[in-house]
Amino acid sequence: MRFPRFLRTARAFALAASVPVVVTTLPGDVPCCELSYRVTPDPEAGDVEVALEIHGFRGDTLVLTRPSARPLVGLIGRDPEVEGVRRSRWGLRDGQPQWSFSRPAEGWEDPIRVRYRLSITSRRPLNAWSVGLDRDLLYAPSEALFLLPAMPELAARNAAVRVRWELPRGWRSFTGWSGDAFHGTRQLLKTNILAGDIEHREASACGLEIDIAVYGEWTFDPATIAGDLARLACVARARLGPPRADRYAVTLVPARFPMTSGNRNGPNAIGFVHLLPDGSPPPTRLLAHEIVHQWQRFDAAMWFQEGVNDYMGLRLANEAGLIGDERMAQILGGIDSVYRAHPRRDNWSFADEEREAQPFGPSDEYLGYRKGALVGLALDRELRLRTGGEIDLATLWREMNKRTAWGHVRWSDAEISSRAAALAGGSLDRFFAHYVDGTGTLAAPERLLANLPPAPTSPARPRGLGAVAAFLEFGAPRLSP
Ligand SMILES: [Zn+2]
Numbered sequence: 194m195r196f197p198r199f200l201r202t203a204r205a206f207a208l209a210a211s212v213p214v215v216v217t218t219l220p221g222d223v224p225c226c227e228l229s230y231r232v233t234p235d236p237e238a239g240d241v242e243v244a245l246e247i248h249g250f251r252g253d254t255l256v257l258t259r260p261s262a263r264p265l266v267g268l269i270g271r272d273p274e275v276e277g278v279r280r281s282r283w284g285l286r287d288g289q290p291q292w293s294f295s296r297p298a299e300g301w302e303d304p305i306r307v308r309y310r311l312s313i314t315s316r317r318p319l320n321a322w323s324v325g326l327d328r329d330l331l332y333a334p335s336e337a338l339f340l341l342p343a344m345p346e347l348a349a350r351n352a353a354v355r356v357r358w359e360l361p362r363g364w365r366s367f368t369g370w371s372g373d374a375f376h377g378t379r380q381l382l383k384t385n386i387l388a389g390d391i392e393h394r395e396a397s398a399c400g401l402e403i404d405i406a407v408y409g410e411w412t413f414d415p416a417t418i419a420g421d422l423a424r425l426a427c428v429a430r431a432r433l434g435p436p437r438a439d440r441y442a443v444t445l446v447p448a449r450f451p452m453t454s455g456n457r458n459g460p461n462a463i464g465f466v467h468l469l470p471d472g473s474p475p476p477t478r479l480l481a482h483e484i485v486h487q488w489q490r491f492d493a494a495m496w497f498q499e500g501v502n503d504y505m506g507l508r509l510a511n512e513a514g515l516i517g518d519e520r521m522a523q524i525l526g527g528i529d530s531v532y533r534a535h536p537r538r539d540n541w542s543f544a545d546e547e548r549e550a551q552p553f554g555p556s557d558e559y560l561g562y563r564k565g566a567l568v569g570l571a572l573d574r575e576l577r578l579r580t581g582g583e584i585d586l587a588t589l590w591r592e593m594n595k596r597t598a599w600g601h602v603r604w605s606d607a608e609i610s611s612r613a614a615a616l617a618g619g620s621l622d623r624f625f626a627h628y629v630d631g632t633g634t635l636a637a638p639e640r641l642l643a644n645l646p647p648a649p650t651s652p653a654r655p656r657g658l659g660a661v662a663a664f665l666e667f668g669a670p671r672l673s674p
Pocket residue numbers: 482486498499502
């Protein structure tokens with residue numbers, strides 16, 4: 194059914210009224226919408242049927258995209274079909290598969306009905322992102338599974354979209370978002386879908402609630418992970434400021450072959466896919482890396498978003514007492530040797546790499562990850578040395594987070610450099626020209642760690658991080674129905 198324009202506007206207002214949060218920021222000229230997904234699995238066939246309804250769309254071309262260019266081994270989808278609309282044109286944009294549908298002569302239906310199918314093979318090992326459909330479990334970063342209308346305007350404004358999930362009984366989506374509202378389309382479908390017997394644990398720490406959902410049999414006690422995450426969250430809060438949300442959903446699911454992988458799924462959900470032959474839990478470094486992502490309220494280039502993030506994770510794990518100084522130096526030493534052995538170390542800047550390198554390889558293959566971590570350490574050192582320990586990388590991080598309050602998320606390298614310079618009280622042009630825009634070789638981590646002024650005392654932790662343990666509380670494990 195199509196509504197006259199004024200009625201559709203009225204409907205948009207009605208929708209806005211029913212979602213109290215941020216829908217008011219949705220600009221009138223964004224051609225979208227409200228989405229609802231119905232998910233129907235057929236475990237015997239390894240198929241998942243998805244029916245998507247798009248309400249309130251009014252653009253000329255409907256572009257459905259899988260917002261990930263990551264190739265997914267073992268995932269074959271049937272092309273989406275839109276009811277009453279001619280077949281789509283298929284294409285790739287920046288590696289992301291997308292299907293375009295033109296507006297029919299008589300206009301769009303409302304809602305627009307889309308159907309497509311995912312076929313998940315179980316015959317071969319699935320890739321590191323572990324898309325899997327077992328008898329009663331579907332686990333995947335949903336960017337891989339769910340198509341969504343491409344709405345660059347919406348993504349740019351980080352505006353809210355309302356999403357409804359109709360999942361089979363016993364399935365749960367771990368978005369951590371409240372009220373089913375997502376912001377922008379880049380993060381729109383960052384969610385995990387889990388089903389089956391899930392053991393839940395709750396930990397609260399420093400005002401944060403962490404809900405850990407554990408699936409499968411493990412040879413270690415998943416409560417250890419709850420405790421470690423809680424400690425990391427406390428330190429992150431003290432160092433990086435208030436979190437965007439005070440509740441996290443963390444999932445731990447088994448991989449099908451030896452690997453370990455972490456995955457941030459929206460601002461308050463984290464997934465770990467893990468299987469190591471010796472039965473050890475996911476490493477502290479991985480837990481810390483993912484937790485620190487939850488304190489990133491900005492977008493930046495890979496060297497900062499991932500590399501500097503990795504260093505910050507190690508630093509916080511060290512401050513939380515989860516890894517000692519020696520272990521931290523050892524891990525940084527490992528990162529350094531990967532960096533030094535990188536074949537492009539002397540000719541690729543970070544920007545060159547983002548342009549030239551094949552995407553989605555293991556993180557060891559990217560200077561952005563490994564050199565980026567060392568640039569994080571060097572930048573932390575630079576800031577502390579110049580200010581006698583008054584300012585550090587965490588100060589810069591908090592400044593970068595602050596700007597999201599005004600809807601400004603993206604930080605260019607030049608902006609990071611000038612903010613760092615403002616904090617340090619002097620230009621960082623040389624540092625950035627050498628290590629970020631250039632291919633200058635970083636000093637070895639033991640040198641970068643030597644004589645480092647202590648980090649500033651954070652105003653958020655007057656009693657010191659030793660008090661962290663006092664904030665931790667753990668609920669008893671329970672099994673979901
Ligand atoms: Zn990461």
